[in-house]
Amino acid sequence: MDFGFSADQEQLRAQVRRFLDSECPMDRVRQIMAAKEPHDRGLWSKIAELGWPALTIAEPYGGLGLAWEDLVVIAEEMGRSLFPSPLLAGAVAARVIAQMGSEGQQARWLPQAASGDLIATLAVLEESDDLSAAGVQLVAETNGEQVLLSGRKMFVAHAQAADLLLVAAREHGGVSLFAVPAHAAGVTVTPLRLIDRSQRAAMVALEAVAVDHADRIGAPGAAWPDLAGAMDAGTVALAAEMVGAADAALRLAVEYAKVRKQFGQPIGRFQGVKHRLAEILVDIESSRSLVYFASWAVDHQQDPRAAVSMAKAYASQALDRAGEEGIQVHGAIGFTWECDAHLYYKHGRYCRNLGGSPEYHHERLLVAQGL
Amino acid sequence: MDFSFSEREEAFRREVREFLAANNPNRGGGAAARGEGEDDLESAMDRLPKLLAWNQALVEKGWVGFHWPREVGGGGGGLIEQMILKQESGKARAPMLGLSYMGLAWVGPGIIKYGTEQQKRRFIPAILEAREHWCTGYSEPGSGSDLASLRCSAVRDGDHYVISGQKTWTSLAMWSQWMILLVRTDPAAPKHRGITCLLVPMDAAGVEVRPIKAMNGETPFAEVFFNDVRVPVENRLGAEGQGWDVTKHALANERSSIAEVTAMVNHLDDLERLAKKCKSNGRAAIEDPLVRQRLARMKTMVEAMRLTGLRFLTKQLRGDEIGAETSVNKLLRAELEVEIGRLALDIEGRYGALVKGSPGAIDNGKWQRQALTWPSYVIGGGTPNIQRNVIAERLLGLPHDV
Ligand SMILES: Cc1cc2nc3c(=O)[nH]c(=O)nc-3n(C[C@H](O)[C@H](O)[C@H](O)COP(=O)(O)OP(=O)(O)OC[C@H]3O[C@@H](n4cnc5c(N)ncnc54)[C@H](O)[C@@H]3O)c2cc1C
Numbered sequence: 041m042d043f044g045f046s047a048d049q050e051q052l053r054a055q056v057r058r059f060l061d062s063e064c065p066m067d068r069v070r071q072i073m074a075a076k077e078p079h080d081r082g083l084w085s086k087i088a089e090l091g092w093p094a095l096t097i098a099e100p101y102g103g104l105g106l107a108w109e110d111l112v113v114i115a116e117e118m119g120r121s122l123f124p125s126p127l128l129a130g131a132v133a134a135r136v137i138a139q140m141g142s143e144g145q146q147a148r149w150l151p152q153a154a155s156g157d158l159i160a161t162l163a164v165l166e167e168s169d170d171l172s173a174a175g176v177q178l179v180a181e182t183n184g185e186q187v188l189l190s191g192r193k194m195f196v197a198h199a200q201a202a203d204l205l206l207v208a209a210r211e212h213g214g215v216s217l218f219a220v221p222a223h224a225a226g227v228t229v230t231p232l233r234l235i236d237r238s239q240r241a242a243m244v245a246l247e248a249v250a251v252d253h254a255d256r257i258g259a260p261g262a263a264w265p266d267l268a269g270a271m272d273a274g275t276v277a278l279a280a281e282m283v284g285a286a287d288a289a290l291r292l293a294v295e296y297a298k299v300r301k302q303f304g305q306p307i308g309r310f311q312g313v314k315h316r317l318a319e320i321l322v323d324i325e326s327s328r329s330l331v332y333f334a335s336w337a338v339d340h341q342q343d344p345r346a347a348v349s350m351a352k353a354y355a356s357q358a359l360d361r362a363g364e365e366g367i368q369v370h371g372a373i374g375f376t377w378e379c380d381a382h383l384y385y386k387h388g389r390y391c392r393n394l395g396g397s398p399e400y401h402h403e404r405l406l407v408a409q410g411l
Numbered sequence: 412m413d414f415s416f417s418e419r420e421e422a423f424r425r426e427v428r429e430f431l432a433a434n435n436p437n438r439g440g441g442a443a444a445r446g447e448g449e450d451d452l453e454s455a456m457d458r459l460p461k462l463l464a465w466n467q468a469l470v471e472k473g474w475v476g477f478h479w480p481r482e483v484g485g486g487g488g489g490l491i492e493q494m495i496l497k498q499e500s501g502k503a504r505a506p507m508l509g510l511s512y513m514g515l516a517w518v519g520p521g522i523i524k525y526g527t528e529q530q531k532r533r534f535i536p537a538i539l540e541a542r543e544h545w546c547t548g549y550s551e552p553g554s555g556s557d558l559a560s561l562r563c564s565a566v567r568d569g570d571h572y573v574i575s576g577q578k579t580w581t582s583l584a585m586w587s588q589w590m591i592l593l594v595r596t597d598p599a600a601p602k603h604r605g606i607t608c609l610l611v612p613m614d615a616a617g618v619e620v621r622p623i624k625a626m627n628g629e630t631p632f633a634e635v636f637f638n639d640v641r642v643p644v645e646n647r648l649g650a651e652g653q654g655w656d657v658t659k660h661a662l663a664n665e666r667s668s669i670a671e672v673t674a675m676v677n678h679l680d681d682l683e684r685l686a687k688k689c690k691s692n693g694r695a696a697i698e699d700p701l702v703r704q705r706l707a708r709m710k711t712m713v714e715a716m717r718l719t720g721l722r723f724l725t726k727q728l729r730g731d732e733i734g735a736e737t738s739v740n741k742l743l744r745a746e747l748e749v750e751i752g753r754l755a756l757d758i759e760g761r762y763g764a765l766v767k768g769s770p771g772a773i774d775n776g777k778w779q780r781q782a783l784t785w786p787s788y789v790i791g792g793g794t795p796n797i798q799r800n801v802i803a804e805r806l807l808g809l810p811h812d813v
Contacts, residue, residue, distance in 0.1 A: 041413065041414060041415070041416060041420075041491055041494075041721070041725075042412060042413045042725055042728075043412055043414070043718070043721040043722050043724070043725045044412070044722065044725040044726065044729065045412070109412055290807075294807050294808070294809065297809060298808070298809065298810070305810070306809075306810050308803075308809040308810055309809070309810040309811070309812050310812070311796070311799070311800075311812055314799070314800070314803035314804075314807075314809045314812070315796065315799040315800075315803065317803055317807060317809065318742075318798075318799040318800075318802035318803040318806075318807065319742070319799065321739070321802055321806060321807060322739050322742050322743060322802065325719055325736075325739050326712070326715035326716075326719060326739070326743065327715070328719075328722075329715050329718035329719040329721075329722050330711070330714060330715050330718060332412065332718075332722070333412075333414075333718050335412075336412045336414060340414070350710070350711040350714050350715070353707070353708070353711055354711050354712075354715060399704060401707075402703065402704050402707030402708060402711070403700075403703060403704070403707065405707045405710065405711070406703055406706065406707050406710075409710075411683065411697060411703075411706075
């Protein structure tokens with residue numbers, strides 16, 4: 041029994057921290073937020089050099105062969121910096137290819153994903169925002185040697201930056217998954233305007249997009265269980281990112297509370313302020329424990345749904361509270377565009393329902409436990 | 412990360428299970444074992460002979476004072492084995508792992524850390540064997556959260572201290588042979604420095620105990636008066652003026668024992684059973700979406716407590732000291748203690764008003780007792796506001812408010 045990170049993992053964390061502090065401090069994040077480009081290619085190639093996209097990809101395909109808990113180390117630090125990047129979306133897509141793809145498919149896509157030359161993302165959700173298999177209604181129709189995909193995907197993470205979309209479609213009464221080049225004929229990517237500008241997502245319309253049977257990943261109509269499993273891993277990475285963001289919001293508020301004086305003393309001396317901050321730390325430590333465990337569970341448990349749901353639900357609570365309180369502690373300054381507090385708050389609003397709301401995950405937890 | 416156990420640890424778990432199957436006084440059913448009716452104080456007293464046999468069986472195994480050093484008579488066990496032992500006995504709903512509750516939770520650790528060789532020999536075996544019970548004399552009428560303001564005094568007279576003053580809220584005072592007592596020995600010193608810790612026999616001349624009845628109808632604690640009580644100097648724990656350090660150590664132990672999760676895990680199981688058997692609006696309460704949300708949130712908090720406990724345990728295994736961190740789980744538990752009772756009574760509906768002994772009372776009034784006893788865990792060991800202060804000041808570095 042050992043519930044802590046190894047020396048290697050701590051080293052990775054320190055490396056990530058140093059990189060983000062020097063290459064992507066908050067004013068850089070703000071530039072990226074304001075930019076029109078789908079993502080920052082310069083930063084992407086630097087993290088590719090550091091091996092971040094390769095982290096969880098198996099060694100035979102040019103990856104580092106590390107575990108999901110290693111990715112979570114990066115995710116937490118990314119959240120702390122609100123680092124805008126398709127990295128996690130790509131890691132989830134690579135996980136899907138590794139778990140469901142044939143050897144040929146893995147050899148075709150994973151080495152490029154590991155080197156950073158290919159950015160892939162999952163396109164599963166549709167307008168219903170239904171997270172179950174029933175939410176997948178996009179039609180796959182066999183047409184001789186080809187399959188035609190028609191329908192519309194919503195909330196596709198970083199589709200703007202993607203080269204490859206892994207599109208879930210209804211086929212044979214079940215869900216199939218197809219690899220679709222993002223620039224294929226009939227694919228239209230329309231960016232969504234998000235409350236949280238550190239993130240990117242798009243609506244993706246497919247109009248009779250033709251793919252080969254060889255582009256189907258996994259058996260026809262049987263993709264859902266593995267797909268759902270990979271999405272759960274993604275939810276854990278997201279929750280780790282949220283914990284990092286919550287911690288950054290808390291630290292910002294704590295530092296301000298130490299220096300801002302009213303009534304002749306630092307406001308951090310008033311219990312109305314310090315007690316709320318203490319409670320947020322309890323939320324953060326609690327969700328950290330749940331997230332770290334869930335990151336282990338997705339690689340080691342048969343059915344990690346309960347662990348994942350608890351992590352996501354609690355991380356939402358932590359970031360919601362940290363985001364809101366972070367603004368309040370700053371007073372009117374907290375309402376300004378210039379103060380960073382709102383960036384964490386907006387991230388919290390966005391992430392709360394991403395991968396399922398706390399209410400959704402509470403319900404799913406009980407179902408997973410047979411209740 | 413690694414959540415597996417070694418072969419040796421698994422063997423130990425089997426040994427614990429076998430031991431419990433043979434010695435657990437709650438084995439083979441009974442209300443306490445089914446989680447339908449708590450061990451309240453009265454029934455614990457009725458079962459005393461059985462409990463003493465349990466303690467003795469544990470002692471023979473070296474499982475009381477499990478991780479205490481062998482030199483003092485402890486088990487010399489590792490932290491992981493200790494966790495396994497607690498998990499398994501919790502799961503089996505066995506009584507506490509040793510009856511001398513405060514002796515084991517913080518008096519013993521205090522004596523081991525600060526005591527003389529003679530004190531260790533004198534007190535530790537009796538704690539292990541449950542021959543002597545301890546109570547804790549910190550709080551006074553004028554000193555609760557602000558413990559360091561305490562006024563009960565001890566004046567040196569030759570090779571004795573003479574104690575005069577009053578303590579209050581002293582749990583188990585009327586059943587204890589000994590008290591760990593904080594007194595002021597130097598009124599001129601700064602308030603934290605003038606405090607000394609004494610070990611006082613409760614049958615000393617001049618000690619008077621007046622029980623206090625609590626809101627749940629039980630009598631768990633008492634006022635204790637000291638009228639020129641004389642205790643020998645060798646009963647001092649630590650140096651004169653070192654009492655505050657001794658207490659800080661003890662409080663961290665008390666908080667971490669309150670922050671433990673096994674009791675919460677059992678409560679949750681029982682709550683789940685309750686939600687299945689109670690009806691609300693014509694269906695089982697477990698099908699009510701509001702109940703489900705609340706139950707899931709509680710489960711999530713309990714799991715967080717469990718995992719945070721493991722994370723801190725790992726830190727200890729790697730050689731780090733755990734201090735203010737225990738306040739994190741103490742605060743979580745405070746919230747849970749209140750919410751568990753509230754949710755249970757909400758689930759029971761009208762039946763939530765029926766207490767032990769009433770026709771129609773559910774689970775023999777267990778949840779009513781819970782709903783009337785939470786202050787023990789929430790207020791005892793330091794109130795939530797004090798935990799928040801500890802976290803804000805020691806973990807976040809915010810300024811002291813007082
Ligand atoms: C069941 C039970 C068993 C106990 N057993 C023992 C025992 O065995 N031995 C022993 O010595 N004591 C014992 N206690 C006493 C316990 O430690 C005290 O009750 C506790 O420390 C609080 O002190 P108080 O009751 O005087 O409340 P107070 O300190 O008067 O507090 C009253 C309220 O004011 C708040 N408050 C006080 N100071 C601050 C502050 N600085 N900032 C914000 N809020 C503040 C508190 O949070 C609380 O809500 C027991 C208590 C209970 C309920």
